[in-house]
Amino acid sequence: MANKLSIISFSGDFDKLTAVFTLATGAAAVGYEVNLFFTFWGLDAIKKKQGRSFVGGTALTKLFGFFMGGLKAAPVSRLNFWGASASIFRSLMRRNNVATPEELLEAAKALSVNFYACEMAMHILGLTKEDFIPEVKDVLGVASFLKIADGGQTLFI
Amino acid sequence: MATFHLDITKEHCPMTFVKTKIELAKLKTGDILEVLLSEGEPLENVPRTSQEQGYQVTGIEQVEGSTYRVSIQK
Numbered sequence: 139m140a141n142k143l144s145i146i147s148f149s150g151d152f153d154k155l156t157a158v159f160t161l162a163t164g165a166a167a168v169g170y171e172v173n174l175f176f177t178f179w180g181l182d183a184i185k186k187k188q189g190r191s192f193v194g195g196t197a198l199t200k201l202f203g204f205f206m207g208g209l210k211a212a213p214v215s216r217l218n219f220w221g222a223s224a225s226i227f228r229s230l231m232r233r234n235n236v237a238t239p240e241e242l243l244e245a246a247k248a249l250s251v252n253f254y255a256c257e258m259a260m261h262i263l264g265l266t267k268e269d270f271i272p273e274v275k276d277v278l279g280v281a282s283f284l285k286i287a288d289g290g291q292t293l294f295i
Numbered sequence: 296m297a298t299f300h301l302d303i304t305k306e307h308c309p310m311t312f313v314k315t316k317i318e319l320a321k322l323k324t325g326d327i328l329e330v331l332l333s334e335g336e337p338l339e340n341v342p343r344t345s346q347e348q349g350y351q352v353t354g355i356e357q358v359e360g361s362t363y364r365v366s367i368q369k
Contacts, residue, residue: 160308160309161309163309163310163313164308164309164312164313166313166316167309167312167313167315167316167317167344168312168316168340168344168347168348169344169347169348234307235305235306235307236307236310237307237309237310237313241310242309245309245310245313245317248317249313249316249317
């Protein structure tokens with residue numbers, strides 16, 4: 139049986155999402171089965187619209203959706219400088235031939251990493267499966283995720 | 296049987312072995328992928344992880360300085 143890595147992607151921060159996708163693609167490339175479970179702020183990373191858009195069911199959740207944004211709007215967890223840091227990091231990454239979160243996400247898709255979204259967090263934020271990239275395999279709760287992650291390594295980021 | 300080429304000398308972890316894996320997946324059984332890579336982490340891990348996944352490393356040669364060519368057969 140293949141090795142297995144399951145990551146609970148909770149943070150919507152640029153740097154932490156970089157860690158999620160780096161570990162996920164690296165593990166998938168060396169033959170691991172990789173499961174990514176996106177919850178709460180982490181859901182931003184798998185939104186179809188990667189910038190800022192009014193996604194959500196009600197006026198309030200739409201406003202939240204706008205401020206949370208997608209992967210391209212992710213803030214840096216420290217020294218964010220009102221959003222400027224993520225652009226600086228992307229430029230530094232490109233200059234140093236290091237993959238950006240967007241490139242890592244594409245690699246994760248190519249390597250058939252399994253994407254899952256958290257049902258509870260989606261419910262709070264008024265999001266539906268259609269708001270996410272088509273690679274999202276399923277919408278899960280804790281029990282289903284634990285079953286999928288069983289027998290492998292699990293990380294919370 | 297065909298030979299394909301991949302240059303990952305400018306790449307860093309994890310894209311070194313991510314790009315290798317994506318290229319290997321496209322090949323047919325018996326095809327060879329010649330990977331140009333740097334010494335250190337890529338040279339240590341690309342041949343090892345390819346072998347672990349059932350590919351055959353048929354050769355490792357120094358091209359120049361810290362650059363190596365690793366031949367991997369699917």
